[in-house]
Amino acid sequence: MENQNLEIKKYILTYGSLLGGISVVFGLMLFFFDMHYQQETSVNVVNSLISISVIGVAQFAYRKDNEGFMSLGQGIKIGLGTSVISGVMGVVYFLILSNILDPEMMNKALEMGMNQFMDQNPEASEEMIDQVKSMQEKFTGPVITSSFILIFSLFFGLIFSLITGLILKRNRPE
Numbered sequence: 001m002e003n004q005n006l007e008i009k010k011y012i013l014t015y016g017s018l019l020g021g022i023s024v025v026f027g028l029m030l031f032f033f034d035m036h037y038q039q040e041t042s043v044n045v046v047n048s049l050i051s052i053s054v055i056g057v058a059q060f061a062y063r064k065d066n067e068g069f070m071s072l073g074q075g076i077k078i079g080l081g082t083s084v085i086s087g088v089m090g091v092v093y094f095l096i097l098s099n100i101l102d103p104e105m106m107n108k109a110l111e112m113g114m115n116q117f118m119d120q121n122p123e124a125s126e127e128m129i130d131q132v133k134s135m136q137e138k139f140t141g142p143v144i145t146s147s148f149i150l151i152f153s154l155f156f157g158l159i160f161s162l163i164t165g166l167i168l169k170r171n172r173p174e
Contacts, residue, residue: 008062011078015058016085022050023086024093031101037109051086051156055079056164063168072162072169079161080154087153091146098142106140 030036030043058078063070098105110133117132118124124132138144 007066008074008077008081011058011062012081012085015054015061015078016082017089019051019054019082019086020089022054023047023090026050027090027093027097031097036097036102036105037112048156048160051083052160052164054086055082055157055160056168058082059161059164059168063170069170069172070165070168071171072165075165075169076158076161079165080157083153083157083161084150087150087157090149090153094145094149095142098145110136110140 026047027036035043055078059070059075062074062078066074102108113136114129114133118129121128139148
């Protein structure tokens, strides 16, 4: 049993680093094309496809090297571990992006969010606008944003690893 945990750790580190690296490269691509402010559906779909693919490949590689067997629990461990490593790398990338590469990123994102709110709610009172600004400022600090990155990484990692784990699981005959 102890040997299996060490074996899983290798896959988590390898594929978590791979997923984190691909995600950072994708994020840099968005930055260089000045698309990192927008939260377009296509960007989220591509990010999801990248994540589910790498998690699935990690689980498949583990199953292949484990004599063709992988339990659902092992698949979820691999997926969540991969997501944690990737999420930590995402937080580091976010901190570098928001503090070094584009220090005005958060201000621009807040401005875009306010413009979007105003477009959707032209009848909003001044008091309502101030409340929305206040809430946006509270939730865009580096600690809160980093926490959200890790939470979302874990949440979607759980969902993706559950899906791919159910597809790829093959229990050992007893």
